[in-house]
Amino acid sequence: MTPRRPVDTGDPDRLYTVTGGRSRADDDSFDLVTLVVSECEPTAGMQSEHVRILELCRHPSAVVEIAAELKLPITVVRILLGDLLAMGRITARHPRAADSVASMPDSALLKEVLHGLRNL
Amino acid sequence: MDSAISEPPSRTPLSDTAETGLKIVVVGGFGVGKTTLVRSVSEIRPLNTEEVMTQAGVGVDETSEVTGKTTTTVAFDFGRISLNERVVLYLFGAPGQERFWFLWDRLFSGTLGAVVLVDTRRMDDSWYAIDRLEHHKTPFLVAVNRFDDDPFTHSLDEIRQALALPDHVPLIDCDARVRSSGKDVLITLVDHLYELAMAQEMTP
Numbered sequence: 001m002t003p004r005r006p007v008d009t010g011d012p013d014r015l016y017t018v019t020g021g022r023s024r025a026d027d028d029s030f031d032l033v034t035l036v037v038s039e040c041e042p043t044a045g046m047q048s049e050h051v052r053i054l055e056l057c058r059h060p061s062a063v064v065e066i067a068a069e070l071k072l073p074i075t076v077v078r079i080l081l082g083d084l085l086a087m088g089r090i091t092a093r094h095p096r097a098a099d100s101v102a103s104m105p106d107s108a109l110l111k112e113v114l115h116g117l118r119n120l
Numbered sequence: 121m122d123s124a125i126s127e128p129p130s131r132t133p134l135s136d137t138a139e140t141g142l143k144i145v146v147v148g149g150f151g152v153g154k155t156t157l158v159r160s161v162s163e164i165r166p167l168n169t170e171e172v173m174t175q176a177g178v179g180v181d182e183t184s185e186v187t188g189k190t191t192t193t194v195a196f197d198f199g200r201i202s203l204n205e206r207v208v209l210y211l212f213g214a215p216g217q218e219r220f221w222f223l224w225d226r227l228f229s230g231t232l233g234a235v236v237l238v239d240t241r242r243m244d245d246s247w248y249a250i251d252r253l254e255h256h257k258t259p260f261l262v263a264v265n266r267f268d269d270d271p272f273t274h275s276l277d278e279i280r281q282a283l284a285l286p287d288h289v290p291l292i293d294c295d296a297r298v299r300s301s302g303k304d305v306l307i308t309l310v311d312h313l314y315e316l317a318m319a320q321e322m323t324p
Binding site for chain 2: 015031032033034035058059060061062064065067068069073074075076093095096105106107109110111112113114115116117118120
């Protein structure tokens with residue numbers, strides 16, 4: 001079995017410090033598979049988590065990948081990403097069907113997925 | 121198999137042209153092989169992450185030693201497949217137990233579809249997952265992970281009956297450890313999704 005507890009949740013205070021006391025993202029705009037891209041390099045004096053995100057996202061990275069790399073819960077990462085987005089330091093490429101739970105993705109996209117899987 | 125040596129690195133950047141992330145969820149009981157399936161098809165070593173949930177709505181965790189906790193933490197594994205320069209598919213291994221139902225709603229909305237992985241020795245573990253997926257109208261298939269010590273005593277027909285699975289839900293055998301088999305599972309699922317999408321698009 002792989003270790004099941006990579007995230008340091010033993011100290012909630014630390015997480016509140018990371019997010020400046022917030023425990024909830026302002027909106028749910030970051031899906032698990034929203035791809036995040038840095039729009040600038042880290043600068044001096046920046047919060048260390050912001051620096052790590054900007055470094056990670058020099059290439060597109062999904063929200064879950066960022067959370068796994070930073071070893072922080074998804075909720076905390078969403079808050080950090082919201083800050084960076086508001087400052088224009090990242091851009092987000094959202095999944096097409098993120099907000100339509102029950103509706104099907106279009107057949108053209110699924111055909112593309114099938115093609116990709118068959119070529120693996 | 122030298123899987124330890126050939127295992128891909130966890131930190132391989134995506135192509136800069138990647139723009140669309142897609143999700144498929146693998147659900148099933150503990151030890152049924154969810155992570156094994158994700159690992160067999162993923163281009164990265166499966167990563168593990170966690171979400172902190174508030175206690176509200178969470179069932180009683182009998183194994184928990186801590187009482188009076190206000191938050192609970194749910195871990196899940198995921199892997200990744202770059203399908204082409206633009207589209208990347210993420211596979212999530214999700215706990216199928218009843219007390220995690222709230223996690224599905226929050227984390228897995230917008231998934232393309234789901235794979236329910238079944239161990240014939242513990243079929244009871246699958247009922248809840250199937251029930252929730254039907255409730256959410258998330259399209260899914262059922263894949264029977266055939267373990268070495270499974271003497272194939274149950275045919276797929278018997279399993280379909282045992283799970284009360286409707287005819288329209290695909291049911292297949294697989295070996296979660298084998299990449300080609302894991303790939304077949306995904307292709308069968310997406311084929312099914314494609315058929316559903318085509319049928320829906322035909323209906324005005």
